[in-house]
Amino acid sequence: MTERPCGVEATFRTTSGRVRGRRDSDGITAVLGVPYAAPPFGDRRFRAPQPAPAWDGVRDCTAFGPIAPQSAELPGAPVWRPGDEDILTVNVWVPERADGGALPVFFWIHGGAYTFGSSAQPDFDGAALARAGLAVVSCNYRVGFEGFGQVPGFPDNRGLLDQAAALRWVRENIAAFGGDPGNVTVAGHSSGGGSVACLMAMDQTRGLFRRAIAHSVPSAFFTVELAAAVTGRIAAEAGVAPTADGLLSLRPEALVAASDKTTANCGSDPVTAIHAFDPVIFQPVVDGEVLPVDPLRALASGAAREVDLLVCHTLEEYWFLHAVGAVREVTTEAELADFAASLRLSAHLVDGYRAVMPDAPVLDRYLAIFGDARFGEYTTRLAEQHARAGGRAYLARFARRRGAARPWHTADIPFAFGNLDAVGADFLIGGVPDDHDRALSRRMLRSWADFAATGDPGWPAVTVGATPVKSWAVPGDHLTADDTSARRALWRDVRFDLLRSGQTAGLRAGGDSGA
Incomplete structure (x- = not known):
């Protein structure tokens, strides 16, 4: 502690x-x-x-x-x-x-x-x-x-x-x-x-x-x-009806245990197809009341245009989740095709990653696609849609590599908080920090502080016509005037509302199919 x-x-x-x-x-x-x-x-x-x-x-x-x-x-x-x-x-x-x-x-x-x-x-x-x-x-x-x-x-x-x-x-x-x-x-x-x-x-x-x-x-x-x-599914695991009375009869520790068992069983008996690959069984619910619509649609409509937005993602998000055993391993083309089908991704997109990463093993392509689908592309679109709706938005990517250390999920946070020496940070950042790391941390922390104070993190904002990207790296950062990478081009026609609608296809135990 x-x-x-x-x-x-x-x-x-x-x-x-x-x-x-x-x-x-x-x-x-x-x-x-x-x-x-x-x-x-x-x-x-x-x-x-x-x-x-x-x-x-x-x-x-x-x-x-x-x-x-x-x-x-x-x-x-x-x-x-x-x-x-x-x-x-x-x-x-x-x-x-x-x-x-x-x-x-x-x-x-x-x-x-x-x-x-x-x-x-x-x-x-x-x-x-x-x-x-x-x-x-x-x-x-x-x-x-x-x-x-x-x-x-x-x-x-x-x-x-x-x-x-x-x-x-x-x-x-x-x-x-x-x-x-x-x-x-x-x-x-x-x-x-x-x-x-x-x-x-x-x-x-x-x-x-x-x-x-x-x-x-x-x-x-x-x-x-x-x-x-x-x-x-959780109520069945706990042996109660999925009603208010049934769920209230369970102590919190019993619900934690039933939820953990449901997660563990997703590999063989997923709630929906994607849970076989990524068993995250709790998410915000687009219920029309607390959460009226999904955030991407809300920002695209200008619902929060008065709020300045700074977003960031790492270049290799899912390598971390693979390292900690949080996602299913995919090593064959057939498994990769099954994964893509579970997210309703087109064969064209999967083929595109093969062309962009010609020498990469299947596992690396799978992790790249999953990282972009779940984090990278969605985060970037939030900034772009916010800007198009009249808001002010900034985009950054965490690209720091050092030896075997990857720019993976969570690695950016100890840098931005200035907590490189915190307990557990060595695993997140891939080792003991050096002078270049400490300088990067100071730059990232300063950008957070400046944005919180003034709304300007220190690089150009996203516009309707261009997506500038700040890349955090060692020994130095770099700025791209417009994000036109080959990987992003593969996502141009992919709609996230359709990807999410796939979550409700083929529900097992407790719901109807459809969006």
């Missing part, structure tokens, strides 16, 4: 009561585990987040709060234990201010396939960003079934509703910590980046943030039918 801050105590007044944090030797004050909503259990389980109860006296906030129900055990991070309930908390890092001016606010949403993770992971420590002049906030929210499982009669997307509640906490409280509630940037990576995109599409978050940073945004969003099918 990240070490507790040491040094001088500092107190702040929130709408629920006073809190106590600690200031370190660099002048950064950390206030950790502050409730922004009531524990979402008991009578509040599966419901939208409710206001945090007030407290008397000064609440000690010098350690991270409990994390949401999950089975993951991540390096240096806390684990969830049955009985932990006060999970909806925020953390704040702020620097000492010489001039007393309000600080731009950077609000971080962790990733983890909408299933695991927490704000207490060491690579998400906000001290370095605070030293760059930001008020940094991170939050825990419901993940897995508690946050994204469909329960009849209860709201979908409870994890997104939690994030929206945390943003309302920021609007109401961040001024007490020195932050500017009128200058908030919401940011996230992977499912956290997907959450950022969803928040941009949601009506109830209007006015809660001014800018958005989204790294490696996944293209998967569930239909109501697919969410119901997943619930049916």
